[in-house]
Amino acid sequence: MTAAPNPPSPTGLVVRGLRPGLKLSDFKLIAFDMDSTLINIECIDEIADLAGRKAEVAEITEAAMRGEIADYKDSLRRRVALLAGVPEAALERVYEERLRLNPGVETFVAACQTAGLKTLLISGGFTHFSERIRRRLKLDFARANTLGVAHGRLTGTLFDRPWGDIVDGAEKKRVVLEVCELMGISTAQAIAVGDGANDLPMMQAAGLSIAYHPKPAVAEVAMLSIMQGGLDRALEVISPC
Numbered sequence: 540m541t542a543a544p545n546p547p548s549p550t551g552l553v554v555r556g557l558r559p560g561l562k563l564s565d566f567k568l569i570a571f572d573m574d575s576t577l578i579n580i581e582c583i584d585e586i587a588d589l590a591g592r593k594a595e596v597a598e599i600t601e602a603a604m605r606g607e608i609a610d611y612k613d614s615l616r617r618r619v620a621l622l623a624g625v626p627e628a629a630l631e632r633v634y635e636e637r638l639r640l641n642p643g644v645e646t647f648v649a650a651c652q653t654a655g656l657k658t659l660l661i662s663g664g665f666t667h668f669s670e671r672i673r674r675r676l677k678l679d680f681a682r683a684n685t686l687g688v689a690h691g692r693l694t695g696t697l698f699d700r701p702w703g704d705i706v707d708g709a710e711k712k713r714v715v716l717e718v719c720e721l722m723g724i725s726t727a728q729a730i731a732v733g734d735g736a737n738d739l740p741m742m743q744a745a746g747l748s749i750a751y752h753p754k755p756a757v758a759e760v761a762m763l764s765i766m767q768g769g770l771d772r773a774l775e776v777i778s779p780c
Contacts, residue, residue: 551767643769
């Protein structure tokens with residue numbers, strides 16, 4: 540993670556400190572962020588848009604993803620509070636009408652699965668979307684936040700589970716480390732994929748970090764940054780077998 544970057548490639552890939560001949564099969568686990576990484580949107584911004592509150596929420600989202608807000612949990616609670624009263628049906632509208640997989644996601648995930656990697660989705664977003672994406676991509680595990688709902692409307696709160704905290708950067712890292720321990724592997728055998736500041740802790744803990752169309756703070760440290768094209772462009776640098 541500390542090696543000097545190679546000059547930016549005209550093909551839109553920036554490589555930093557990767558050894559030649561790297562293969563997916565050198566790894567055992569891959570952890571993906573969801574919003575703006577596996578999918579094309581920030582779900583909370585789109586829910587807010589249906590409620591006429593997108594500008595307020597998106598401003599906080601962008602600041603958090605750029606790393607300008609130190610307390611991600613607080614920023615998430617502030618954004619979720621602005622959703623109070625939104626019909627629960629808005630979540631399904633966002634999923635059906637606005638959410639799409641990013642280019643190359645299915646190809647890259649399938650290559651990881653073929654290479655024998657366990658696949659995780661660890662998101663600061665919401666279970667309504669993460670569970671659907673987990674099933675759609677046949678991922679092994681998903682961890683995300685749960686929105687409070689009462690009488691068919693969002694309460695503006697998060698449902699805190701007794702076995703886990705709100706998913707922020709520290710929690711993403713904790714989950715990766717825990718799964719590595721359960722699998723009996725080292726963190727050097729894990730890959731982390733993300734785009735924003737709250738992905739940095741898990742990316743810095745993993746043996747390989749991949750940034751997809753990242754915020755500047757993430758592009759500065761990721762071992763592979765995909766600046767143009769789909770997520771499957773990682774296969775131009777990392778052999779699928």
